[in-house]
Amino acid sequence: MAETIATPGAHDDHGHEHHDEGWVKKYLFSTDHKIIAMQYMFTGMAMAVIGGFFAYAFRMQLAFPGMEVPLWGVVTSAEYNSLVTNHGTIMIFWVAMPVLIAAFGNYLIPLMCGVDDMVFPRLNRLSYQIFFVSAVVLIWSFFVEGGGFGGAWTAYPPLSAKAEYSLTPSGASLWLIAVALEFVAFLMGGINFVTTAMNSRAKGMGIYDIPMVVWMIVIASILFMASVGPLIAGAVMLFFDQQLGTAFFDPAQGGDPILWQHLFWFFGHPEVYVVLLPAMGIVADVICVMGRKKLFAYRTVLFTAIGTGVLSFTVWAHHQFIAGIDPRMAHVFTITTLLISIPIAEMCFCYIATLYGGSLTLNTPMLWALSFIATFLIGGVTGIFLGASGADIYFHDTYFVLAHFHYTFFPIAIIGTFAGFTFWFPKMFGRMMNETLGKIHFWGTIIPFNLIFLPLFVLGAAGQHRRIYNYDNFPELALPWMQDLRILATLSLIVMLGFQLVFFYNCYVSLRRGKKAPANPWNANTLEWLAPSPPPHGNFGDKLPEVYRGPYEYNHPDRSEDFWPQHVPN
Amino acid sequence: MSARPIATTREMAGIPTGRLAVWWVIASEIVIFGGLLASYIMHRLANDAWSVQAANTNTWIGAFNTFVLLTSSLFAVLAHKAAVEGNGKKAARLLLYTAAGGTTFALVKAYEWSVEISHGYTLASNTFWSFYYTAAGLHALHVIAGVVIMLIIAREAARNLELHRVELIGIYWHFVDIVWIFLFPLLYIAK
Numbered sequence: 001m002a003e004t005i006a007t008p009g010a011h012d013d014h015g016h017e018h019h020d021e022g023w024v025k026k027y028l029f030s031t032d033h034k035i036i037a038m039q040y041m042f043t044g045m046a047m048a049v050i051g052g053f054f055a056y057a058f059r060m061q062l063a064f065p066g067m068e069v070p071l072w073g074v075v076t077s078a079e080y081n082s083l084v085t086n087h088g089t090i091m092i093f094w095v096a097m098p099v100l101i102a103a104f105g106n107y108l109i110p111l112m113c114g115v116d117d118m119v120f121p122r123l124n125r126l127s128y129q130i131f132f133v134s135a136v137v138l139i140w141s142f143f144v145e146g147g148g149f150g151g152a153w154t155a156y157p158p159l160s161a162k163a164e165y166s167l168t169p170s171g172a173s174l175w176l177i178a179v180a181l182e183f184v185a186f187l188m189g190g191i192n193f194v195t196t197a198m199n200s201r202a203k204g205m206g207i208y209d210i211p212m213v214v215w216m217i218v219i220a221s222i223l224f225m226a227s228v229g230p231l232i233a234g235a236v237m238l239f240f241d242q243q244l245g246t247a248f249f250d251p252a253q254g255g256d257p258i259l260w261q262h263l264f265w266f267f268g269h270p271e272v273y274v275v276l277l278p279a280m281g282i283v284a285d286v287i288c289v290m291g292r293k294k295l296f297a298y299r300t301v302l303f304t305a306i307g308t309g310v311l312s313f314t315v316w317a318h319h320q321f322i323a324g325i326d327p328r329m330a331h332v333f334t335i336t337t338l339l340i341s342i343p344i345a346e347m348c349f350c351y352i353a354t355l356y357g358g359s360l361t362l363n364t365p366m367l368w369a370l371s372f373i374a375t376f377l378i379g380g381v382t383g384i385f386l387g388a389s390g391a392d393i394y395f396h397d398t399y400f401v402l403a404h405f406h407y408t409f410f411p412i413a414i415i416g417t418f419a420g421f422t423f424w425f426p427k428m429f430g431r432m433m434n435e436t437l438g439k440i441h442f443w444g445t446i447i448p449f450n451l452i453f454l455p456l457f458v459l460g461a462a463g464q465h466r467r468i469y470n471y472d473n474f475p476e477l478a479l480p481w482m483q484d485l486r487i488l489a490t491l492s493l494i495v496m497l498g499f500q501l502v503f504f505y506n507c508y509v510s511l512r513r514g515k516k517a518p519a520n521p522w523n524a525n526t527l528e529w530l531a532p533s534p535p536p537h538g539n540f541g542d543k544l545p546e547v548y549r550g551p552y553e554y555n556h557p558d559r560s561e562d563f564w565p566q567h568v569p570n
Numbered sequence: 571m572s573a574r575p576i577a578t579t580r581e582m583a584g585i586p587t588g589r590l591a592v593w594w595v596i597a598s599e600i601v602i603f604g605g606l607l608a609s610y611i612m613h614r615l616a617n618d619a620w621s622v623q624a625a626n627t628n629t630w631i632g633a634f635n636t637f638v639l640l641t642s643s644l645f646a647v648l649a650h651k652a653a654v655e656g657n658g659k660k661a662a663r664l665l666l667y668t669a670a671g672g673t674t675f676a677l678v679k680a681y682e683w684s685v686e687i688s689h690g691y692t693l694a695s696n697t698f699w700s701f702y703y704t705a706a707g708l709h710a711l712h713v714i715a716g717v718v719i720m721l722i723i724a725r726e727a728a729r730n731l732e733l734h735r736v737e738l739i740g741i742y743w744h745f746v747d748i749v750w751i752f753l754f755p756l757l758y759i760a761k
Contacts, residue, residue, distance in 0.1 A: 110577060117575035119587045191594045199587050200580035225598040230605025236704060237609075245694035246704075248609075254617065254697040259609055266605070544576060
């Protein structure tokens with residue numbers, strides 16, 4: 001599609017590329033949703049490598065305090081703070097968000113809705129460009145005077161507001177600018193996703209014929225839109241506190257540091273569901289196709305997801321039980337927090353019921369999808385302890401919390417992503433992935449993952465606090481068995497990171513020599529499998545598909561074939 | 571190849587895509603201003619002493635700006651009416667009047683702020699003034715952005731192009747208006 005109107009500011013951030021004109025236009029400044037999806041996907045994966053490397057560096061410091069870490073050197077305490085802060089920031093805002101929402105949303109929404117592109121292709125491109133700039137700003141913040149921001153990804157004032165506490169005069173502000181830019185990019189993207197799914201679906205596709213993953217990305221985009229506003233306002237206020245001498249969050253001058261916690265967590269908790277729901281959607285699609293079963297209770301899953309979204313706005317203060325909030329208030333938030341586990345459990349039960357009696361194909365995408373349900377359940381169940389305000393007084397800010405949210409975020413951001421990536425790889429690149437390498441990668445990731453975080457539950461229950469640079473300074477936390485568990489977690493992390501090389505090698509081998517993928521290698525029903533693999537510009541050629549039924553008609557009694565594509569008239 | 575994607579032409583929800591998107595923009599803006607104003611109101615309720623500071627804002631200038639902004643919105647409505655009738659030239663002229671209203675608002679605000687700053691009430695004076703400048707400043711940025719977009723749309727509308735955009739900027743402008751309707755009593759009238 002030729003551009004008739006140039007987008008202002010679109011030509012600055014890739015100025016260093018001097019390739020062939022056509023290549024640049026096709027892969028860097030494209031408005032095609034599939035190319036933009038790949039840009040998000042690969043940027044997200046590159047950021048994941050950085051975030052994983054940071055985890056390696058600070059875990060080495062925890063296991064072997066003061067040791068010279070290979071590829072990094074001695075981790076100073078300031079570096080340690082910056083590493084943990086930016087590990088969290090990167091993994092949530094620059095990995096989970098771009099990959100799960102932006103990459104899968106961009107790739108799947110137009111294809112699964114049976115149209116040729118998003119409704120705002122140029123806005124889509126601008127969204128990626130702003131996201132790219134935000135990533136550059138974040139990486140830049142590691143190299144300025146004082147180093148990268150070290151006030152934790154939650155950026156609580158006064159540590160984040162005052163340079164004399166954080167000791168990162170520029171790092172803190174650059175971090176904040178990067179996060180704010182990233183929010184702007186995702187607001188644009190989200191508006192595009194929601195509008196596209198609402199307005200330009202295939203003819204005949206009613207709202208209950210939309211594949212679950214599209215629904216989930218749309219609900220997640222709306223949640224993001226509805227929750228991020230107060231934090232954008234809060235980011236402006238925090239930036240003014242840092243740079244212009246205001247005192248919004250300084251109690252000595254009439255401000256209130258707890259206000260930031262409210263603004264942050266009013267966004268921060270719905271954010272969990274913003275990234276969770278797309279992963280749940282991916283898993284729903286994978287288990288239906290690989291289990292050859294209709295999704296159990298489509299409408300229940302859908303309304304449960306919407307209910308979860310609404311409820312997620314009422315739970316945020318469970319992060320602040322020990323911040324000095326009124327205990328009566330804590331009771332209210334305990335109740336809402338425990339309530340929200342009901343719809344999520346309900347969705348998991350629906351998925352298990354979908355699997356019941358299915359003829360399961362245990363290939364790589366299916367293994368990832370099944371392990372998502374298993375690991376996420378552990379994350380959910382351990383959350384009950386933290387949601388109860390009494391138990392949380394003990395568990396707050398221990399490694400129990402850390403293990404809990406890694407048992408939710410790892411299934412979401414890593415397992416969910418791999419489930420989707422391996423499932424749609426044939427569509428995206430036109431070649432099948434190597435199953436053997438895929439399974440080696442799966443087991444090499446899932447076993448070490450559990451060996452990292454199960455010991456951390458134990459350490460947390462034993463009272464090990466988070467955000468401590470060197471436990472040797474705390475004799476009661478430096479017992480030999482505790483140090484052994486730390487070493488176990490760190491070594492497991494190294495093993496897990498090592499197995500990611502298998503994944504990259506698998507991508508390389510499969511792209512070069514993989515079996516050519518047919519249009520519909522999994523015999524799936526949804527519309528993206530109608531398009532050629534990989535889909536050309538415009539996706540479906542001259543005639544866009546029409547839809548005659550829901551997305552999950554597998555093993556229908558009236559059909560000889562075990563699947564019934566949405567676009568087939570009868 | 572200059573054709574737009576077919577996706578851009580569909581209207582399954584029964585609302586034109588552009589209008590739908592503007593409503594989503596406004597929904598996300600409401601939570602931005604909502605978060606800021608809720609923070610302000612909570613602080614204000616907890617700090618009676620702020621009324622002493624608030625007494626130094628100029629209610630008359632605020633009232634004048636309210637009048638200017640509301641009047642400019644009237645022109646936005648008339649511009650929409652002209653655009654519906656297909657009269658691009660008239661719509662463009664009326665949009666220019668709206669933009670003039672927005673510009674007047676910004677200029678008056680600039681004068682007002684320079685007086686206040688010269689009297690020593692700056693962003694960092696105390697938390698009331700921090701909220702005052704942040705909230706009104708964020709709103710003023712929306713006014714300026716609206717004026718710029720309006721001028722771009724007016725230029726096209728004058729050539730009878732993209733007339734549906736006249737309505738879209740009108741919706742946005744009403745939103746900017748309504749935010750001010752909240753800011754004016756909160757920052758100026760409540761003493």
